[in-house]
Amino acid sequence: MPGTGRVVGLIVLVVALLAGCSGGGDAPAPxxxxxxxxxxxxxxxxxxxxxxxxxxxxxxxSYGTTPEPPVALDGTTVWFADSGGVSRADSSASATPVALPPGRWVSGAPRPVPGAGLVLAASATTVPGSGTTPPGLALEALAVTRTDTGAPTVAWTASAPLPWAESSHSVHTAVTGVAAAGDGHRVAVLSVTGNTHRASVGVDLDTRQVLWVADGFLAGAVLDGRGPDGEPLPGAVIPAGSQGATVVGAEVPPGGGPGYTPSSVVGLDVVTGARRFAADEGSTALTVSRAGPSSAVVGGRQAGTARAFLAVLGADGSPRPPVDLGTASSAPxxxxxxxxxxxxxxxxxxxxxxxxxxxxxxxxxxxxxxxxxxxxxxxxxxxxxxxxxxxxxxxxxxxxxxxxxxxxxxxxxxxxxxxxxxxxxxxxxxxxxxx
Structure with missing residues (x-):
């Protein structure tokens, strides 16, 4: 039939163009x-x-521990902890588990670190006993490859043995934050809370080494003047040098129980773990969380009166104007x-x-x-x-x-x-x- 060849050729051309526009086997746009x-x-x-x-x-x-959902969003990808493991899911909840080394127990939300190409999880790990030495507990950073396709894997780990023992299944772990600590380094701060113990550690994500261990200290806020994407935020105060970032948390005496033990708010250098300041000494039921690029909000009950209070502290421990809670019986x-x-x-x-x-x-x-x-x-x-x-x-x-x-x-x-x-x-x- 006259013209049939031209029609067939036109159809082939249109199909080819459509295939090219669709990107072939590329993933769909978000x-x-x-x-x-x-x-x-x-x-x-x-x-x-x-x-x-x-x-x-x-x-x-109690000491800032919250049953926050153990999930984190990374664009259209969901990372979550479940039954001690870590998984990645899409928006339909179709999940892919991460193969963890044996004996790890993750209970808090993983934290994506886009700049490092990782997703961090804090794991409680049992340290085997030997002879007359009983089994112990370690807080371990698990660095998982940050990918939304294929099988995510553990790229590396960094473990910090703790000077006390509890079942790894009875403690709560968390990645409190990640700081840009100067010289291109990133430091992650992890924490673990048990019945009468708590501890925090700093881990260098570049050298993959544990920098410090703070027993009796529960990290609540990592302050470096930057947002989650690592960029400086308006109004932030970023001290010069590699020792600029601060981690703020509650320091609780050994054996202290939730809610009633006199405690303090403490600021530590995020690189060295050295103490920078202490505040609100003798307060109870302390909670600490990030309040801005360079500040932390602290809630609890005042020493002596047990009245609820809420305070905002700068990265150097300097107080902001007090917040009036009226007759509230507990901090919000x-x-x-x-x-x-x-x-x-x-x-x-x-x-x-x-x-x-x-x-x-x-x-x-x-x-x-x-x-x-x-x-x-x-x-x-x-x-x-x-x-x-x-x-x-x-x-x-x-x-x-x-x-x-x-x-x-x-x-x-x-x-x-x-x-x-x-x-x-x-x-x-x-x-x-x-x-």
Missing amino acids: PPAHDPPTAFGPPSGTLLRGSSSSYSSTYST RCVWDEASVTVCSGPNRTFALDAVSAQLLWSLPAAGRVPPQMTTAWHGAVYGTTVNGPVVVDGRTGRDRNPAPGAAPVVVDGYLGIGPGGGLLGGLAISPATG
Whole structure:
């Protein structure tokens, strides 16, 4: 038939062009990011079914230990700890476990370190006994290859034996933070909490060596003036030299129990572990978390009066203006939004502080409005719930940004939100960000 050859050739050309445009076997492009997201679609998958009671918006405040969900977001990839192991999942909750060396037990959230191409996990490891020496405990850094395809593997480990013994299954481990410590080095700070013991260690991610071990010290905030991406943040105070970064935490006497033992807030050099300052000595029920690029927020009960207090300290221990808690019986939980705001939420009040000056920005309840029970905050958005369901409010003003966002995540980034699932099996629901 006349023209048939030209038609066939045109079809072949169109198919070839379409194949070229599709990228052949390349991975599909990620969905659009929302910074910050203020709306979420229906759950696309559920992790850790049967564990919903551990992931509510109510958090323990004993020495800063919190049953935060053991999950971390890395774009559209989810890293999580489950039954002592570490796994990677996609937004549908399809998981790939990481093959860990024998005898490791991970209970806290892994932490992606994009600049190092790693995902860090803190492991409690039993040290075998010998002769008359009983088995001991070690805190170990597990460095996992950061990949969203193929099988993630453990690239290297760094272990720090501790001067006390507990079952590795009875302690809680955490990667508190990673600091840019000068000379191109990154130092990770890991912590472990047991019934009557706690300890923290510093690990150099470049030399893969343990730099220091601080027994009786529970790290809560790593301050280096930078955000999670390693870039300096506005208003940050970054001391010159390789000794600039500071880790702030609660120092508790040996054998001290949760909540009642007189303790202190201590700042350590993140490279050497040397003490830089001590504050709030004699306080109890201390919690420490990051309040901004160069500051930490401390909650607890005052020495002598047992009244609840909340304070913000600079990286050198210098105090910011005090925060009035009124008649609150315990300090609220506070979350830095990784930008410019720290949001604190207790049973009857939620308020926001400027992340640099610590000045009060807003407080609820006020003017006929109820306070949201905060689940988390990120990049200027505060996520939480009220009697009306999930809500997103503005971190700088406290005004509603979306009265019906579809979810109240406890972990969030530009692509996904993760929060408690529904139904009898609960778990953690993964919800895609839609706006």
